[in-house]
Amino acid sequence: MKLPSIIGDKLEPKFFSKHTWNADLIDFEGPMLSLYRDEQGQDLLYVWLDCTESTNRWGVIPVSRGALRGYLELEVTLRDIFINSSWIATFSTGSSPKRRNSAKITTVEKLPEVYLPDEDSFLTPEIATDAASKLAEEVTEDYFLGLDGDMYIDDIAAIPRIYQQLYSFHYGLEHLHRTAIQSTLGRLAGNWTGGFSAVHLFSGLNQVTPSIHRAQVVEMRYNSPGHIKLDLLPSLARQIETSAQQLRDNNAFIALEEFYSSTYRYFKENNINGFDDERDSVSHTLPPQVLQRLDELVSFFFRLMHWDDYRTQFGELNIDSLHQLRALLAYYRRLRKLKPYIDSNKLFLGESRLANKPSDPPPES
Template sequence: MSLPIIKGEKIEPKFFSKHSWNADLIDFDGPLLSLYKGEYDEDLLYIWLDCNATKNRWGVVPISRNNLRAYLDCSVTLRSVFEESSWVAMFHTGSAPNRRNSPICTTWQEAREYLPDEDSYLVPEISTEAARQLATEACEEYPLGLDGDMYIDDIAAIPKIYQQLYSFHYGLEHLYRPAVRATLDRLANNWTGGFSAVHLFTGLNHVTPSIHRAQVTEMRYNSPGHIKLDLLPKLANRIEISAKQVKDDTSFHALEEFYSSTYRYFKENNISGFDDESDGGSINLAPEVVDRLNELVTFFFRLMLWGDYREPFSILQVGPLHQLRALLAYYRRLRKLRPYLVTERLSLGRSKLLIQT
């Protein structure tokens, strides 16, 4: 039996190679609807459409942040999401499921027979556990208060650093999500130096769906000013706790002493890559060195008041050396906020925000 003919423009198969899996939303003996990330961090839905004896037909549809949230919340139907999309890409898979054949780009006007039903809500009876978990976490408005003298490089640096810290915490808070765990394992296993800091932060950001990313909703600066973000409040609270540790003189000096003593320990034991975020090849470490590095990792968690992070962090498929390098990469970013915090040019949280009237 042949599949219905759909008219459209041919596209290159490599279009799909830049998409990365995020979560399956509907599954029945295999994924029927899945959430993916596109080349430019946009959200995409992959949906199974049809099949015959030799091949399966799939569709790829863009979905906005608002529509993704509404669909997960059962506020809109999949049909309405698709009808709002400006395009749909289609391809076929056969005996080799990773090979995408005959890809085209078309519209739902050309493919109306594949539109979902009018009542195609993501009800609990058909949604996956991953879909339900994504739906339970809702973002809230959160301000970064700005005051005092600011320059354009300050306005650029603060959001970038904050986003990196947010991605790091998202990873540790969401290790139960297969896409997050797989990304961390893949990065650790593929890099010759274990955790490469640059790939760590960008990789975690890439597996954060748009509904959980820190989205700018308003920027205003005329001393005082603010950057309002729509984000997960639990992660914002985590960053606040970390920021207090580098703002407070006593805890900051303890962290700096830890950083310096760790550097000396690396030097004394000929361990390279202390502050090189792209190098530091794997080396054989004596058992006593491994034990000491584990102690340093645990001590860092105590200094940062991250006691509940220690256990999930330890299950990652990397040794204590690369764990420590990842933590120090986080700390190097965090302490860049200290000059803004101690001079009160940056404040975190609603209670400290000075709102213009």
Template structure:
């Protein structure tokens, strides 16, 4: 048995962007429809088409934010997503998961047997738990208020810090999703210094689908001004809570003392891994060191009032050294946001400045 012929243009697989698996949306003895994300941040669906005794045939379907939301909400069918795509890429995959025989085509050129049916909606009974969760998490508008004297580098730094904080909180909130938990475990395990700290946030960003990414709905600066983002309310609330907490002088002083204490412990025990370091010190972690590092992790969760995430965070396949490193990488970014908050240059809130639009 062989696959059906697909008309189109053959392309070199090396020219296909790298895609990061995000979630399986339909599964029946194996994934039938999965959500991936490209290096450029675009969503791509992998839809199963056909199989032989040794190979499977799949179709890549690029999908925009609004259409992905429509599909998850049951308003658009899979067929409509196929039809709306400017292009489709059909490819084969063997047992080794190696992809081959790429053909760039269109919906009209697909054999009828490969076209989804008119009634190919994502219903509750066929949706995976991950798909149902993606559908439930709905975005809303949120404001980053801007005021007083700001420079162009400030307008670059603040959104970057906010994106990194959002990615981290998204990871904490979605540790139950395999792609999120696996990504965090992988980047934590590969820590080698400052570059790996950046990878933590970019890695988590890679498993945030477009429907959950902070989307800029409006950007205005006339002192006062604002950035209006469409994003997940829970993530916004978590960032706001952490930012407000660190603006409290007593809490900030406690965190700074804690940070210096951990840094001193790292130096005394020859442990590498702070952001300004460029080498990894391989070391056998004794029981005493592990116990102290676990205590540091517990203290940080306690000070940040994150106890609800502690159990799932501990379930990540990462040791206590890797855990405290990622927490302190988060803290360094939150700390950079603090001067803007304290000075009133930046404020956070759902309805802030809504009336001044």
């Protein structure tokens, strides 16, 4: 049996190398439809198309945020996604190490008709994986980052960037049940022992956040006052507000700063390097009493941040207490950068400042 010919341009294997697996949406004795993301943040569907005795052929299709949400909610068919795609990539896998030498990029018009899904190719509950169902359950809502006072271009750039990093971190904490999150955290924490930058922790978690759950900018309005209107998961926004509340509460902030300073001293006393530059260059095994103390510090940080719901599941990760603490301190360093904006009433979480803007005076008659 021979697979149908694909008319299109040849693709180099590196085209697929930066695609990150996110979740399997249909599984029948193996993945049949999976969600991936490329390095630019574009969601992709990997679709099983055809096979012979020794080869499987796959298709890769870009999918927009709206189309993915529609597909998960049974409003859009897989055929619709195929027909509306700007391109479709195909490749074959088999026993050969050069399994993607046959990769091509084409269009739906050139794709063999047999590869188009059926007219009623909805993601019904009978075929959807648990992961697909959970993705569909969580729905985003509008949320405001209220802005006021004098702002500069670096402020407008910094606030959304910091917020996105905090959001990615909370997405990871609230979705530790997802295999992609667990493997990403484990991989990143494991790499940290060789001098891994904490920046990659946040970008890595963002990379395994599907577009339907990412914080999307809906509107930006600023004329002192103004806002950035986002579409995001409300549960994560509430967790960030809980964290930010510890910055506004003077006693809580003093306790956090003391925790941060005392942890820094403990690191120095025990020759644990890489505290401020977020790089881990520990080359020796830490004694049990130090690891126990670090675990106590992790638990104490969770109490200071009022994150009691996270502690148990965070501890179940295959990450030692040193790397858990490093991740938490990296989060705090970013959170703390929002304090000057909050204290000076330039940033209001969950509130548009346009609602408080005085109305323009009526025109003179």
